[in-house]
Amino acid sequence: MSHLEGRSDGSLIIIGGAEDRTDTCLILREFVRRAGGIKAHIVVIPAATSYQQEAGDDYTRLFKSFGAETVQAILTKEREDADKYEALEAIAQATGIFFTGGDQARVIQLIKGTLLDDAIHKRHRDGAVVAGTSAGAAIMPDVMIVEGESDTHPRLDAVEMGSGMGFLNGILVDQHFAQRGRLGRLLAALLIEPSVLGLGIDENTAVIVEGDELEVIGAGAVTVVDESNTTFNNMDRLLRDEPLAVFGVSLHILPHGYRFNLSSRQPTAKGDKLPAQGLPLQS
Amino acid sequence: MSHLEGRSDGSLIIIGGAEDRTDTCLILREFVRRAGGIKAHIVVIPAATSYQQEAGDDYTRLFKSFGAETVQAILTKEREDADKYEALEAIAQATGIFFTGGDQARVIQLIKGTLLDDAIHKRHRDGAVVAGTSAGAAIMPDVMIVEGESDTHPRLDAVEMGSGMGFLNGILVDQHFAQRGRLGRLLAALLIEPSVLGLGIDENTAVIVEGDELEVIGAGAVTVVDESNTTFNNMDRLLRDEPLAVFGVSLHILPHGYRFNLSSRQPTAKGDKLPAQGLPLQS
Numbered sequence: 094m095s096h097l098e099g100r101s102d103g104s105l106i107i108i109g110g111a112e113d114r115t116d117t118c119l120i121l122r123e124f125v126r127r128a129g130g131i132k133a134h135i136v137v138i139p140a141a142t143s144y145q146q147e148a149g150d151d152y153t154r155l156f157k158s159f160g161a162e163t164v165q166a167i168l169t170k171e172r173e174d175a176d177k178y179e180a181l182e183a184i185a186q187a188t189g190i191f192f193t194g195g196d197q198a199r200v201i202q203l204i205k206g207t208l209l210d211d212a213i214h215k216r217h218r219d220g221a222v223v224a225g226t227s228a229g230a231a232i233m234p235d236v237m238i239v240e241g242e243s244d245t246h247p248r249l250d251a252v253e254m255g256s257g258m259g260f261l262n263g264i265l266v267d268q269h270f271a272q273r274g275r276l277g278r279l280l281a282a283l284l285i286e287p288s289v290l291g292l293g294i295d296e297n298t299a300v301i302v303e304g305d306e307l308e309v310i311g312a313g314a315v316t317v318v319d320e321s322n323t324t325f326n327n328m329d330r331l332l333r334d335e336p337l338a339v340f341g342v343s344l345h346i347l348p349h350g351y352r353f354n355l356s357s358r359q360p361t362a363k364g365d366k367l368p369a370q371g372l373p374l375q376s
Numbered sequence: 377m378s379h380l381e382g383r384s385d386g387s388l389i390i391i392g393g394a395e396d397r398t399d400t401c402l403i404l405r406e407f408v409r410r411a412g413g414i415k416a417h418i419v420v421i422p423a424a425t426s427y428q429q430e431a432g433d434d435y436t437r438l439f440k441s442f443g444a445e446t447v448q449a450i451l452t453k454e455r456e457d458a459d460k461y462e463a464l465e466a467i468a469q470a471t472g473i474f475f476t477g478g479d480q481a482r483v484i485q486l487i488k489g490t491l492l493d494d495a496i497h498k499r500h501r502d503g504a505v506v507a508g509t510s511a512g513a514a515i516m517p518d519v520m521i522v523e524g525e526s527d528t529h530p531r532l533d534a535v536e537m538g539s540g541m542g543f544l545n546g547i548l549v550d551q552h553f554a555q556r557g558r559l560g561r562l563l564a565a566l567l568i569e570p571s572v573l574g575l576g577i578d579e580n581t582a583v584i585v586e587g588d589e590l591e592v593i594g595a596g597a598v599t600v601v602d603e604s605n606t607t608f609n610n611m612d613r614l615l616r617d618e619p620l621a622v623f624g625v626s627l628h629i630l631p632h633g634y635r636f637n638l639s640s641r642q643p644t645a646k647g648d649k650l651p652a653q654g655l656p657l658q659s
Contacts, residue, residue, distance in 0.1 A: 244556065247629055272527050274559075342627040346529070362623075
């Protein structure tokens, strides 16, 4: 299946933005824990933001406060910075790599296709945890919403698509999902990219992906939007500013502890041993 | 089926709020046309708003500008006003009755159970068009969202339910749907009222209901949310501030000209003679 192409071996933590950084820090602690806990070597990549120093410092301070063994931020003011030896050396040692929020297009402009990009993918295949929040979440698949309009009905011109970083293909991520009313733009994006599965991730909420299994953690929910069994859409007759039509989209709302299998496309209730429809769990 | 109980004979126009009142006025013209055009006798009911005089005047001026034969507003400052002879007399002659926006709870407080309520229902059964926008749309079914939170994941405490005016049972209306990011609260409301069908109506968009058939008009879309085939929800284990889970919600996005059959629960594409899944059209 197409979503398995290019699937990496390391686990991914995809965060819908505005994750708790002052209270229980559930999601960020889970990232450091999975990266090795007090033995973790964390690299922060704040390429998405134009305040790289500040964002790098903030997350560095936080991850150090959890006790990670080393934490450093790689600043990429220009694309050339992403080919430098120091950056590649840091990634080669990393057990956890964290992409901050900002503008997802900046990550692509500054990093995609560089030696740093290659090094992160290699390290991820070797088992390092890769995490990203907000813009850093949007970039995870090979296709992404570059920018778009919130709180709108689905329209082609509500969303601009582009290439992502390709850590997990076959999905499409939209972040700040409930908080910004992004159902319309995610539906539009999925009609433009019909073979993929949509994950609308709320703020302070994340999915942890290991192999084909996805688990939700955090305060909100993940809205899984599956258009694979739709019976009709009007894409063949549509001009860009006209409203989209689609029949039979399947939606799953998954809060903390709930799981979803990307291969069978089946959700699993919290604590259940079997998926809702009784299929054997693929682990 | 439960949604047919109490079904009235007249047609209904349910408007998602913020309908165009200055440009083409597509939806409001359609209301007056269906009420008899230049022979229409329109009654405006601004009970939802605390600015009844102003709202009544605005719609009266507009409907008169379309050439309706008579237009008058019935003001109900107190519940007793809804039992007065003048109000009942106006309704007895009306071919079109229009509920303005405001606060849906006010319509229930001021009108439900009064002689005016009875008179409107009788006139509707006799064929008068009943229309409502925003709060005036929310009140159409027998259950409604009294108030709720927008731009949130589904939670029980994101929505407060109450009785509506009962013109069309078996559905639940949410208005300003895409514009206010109301998927979460509509999903929560539908888990509280599991036998009904959800209609999320965008601004400047309406559904026209005649018998079992619903047609969409306007600039946005109607999101039909059907939970009848869901495979799981966590309602039995949920506290009020915890996130809801639900698997297998079916969603249809229907723009202008698209239809939906409330009995078969099947959408129909614009201009198609048959519903999408090839079932015979129930007219």
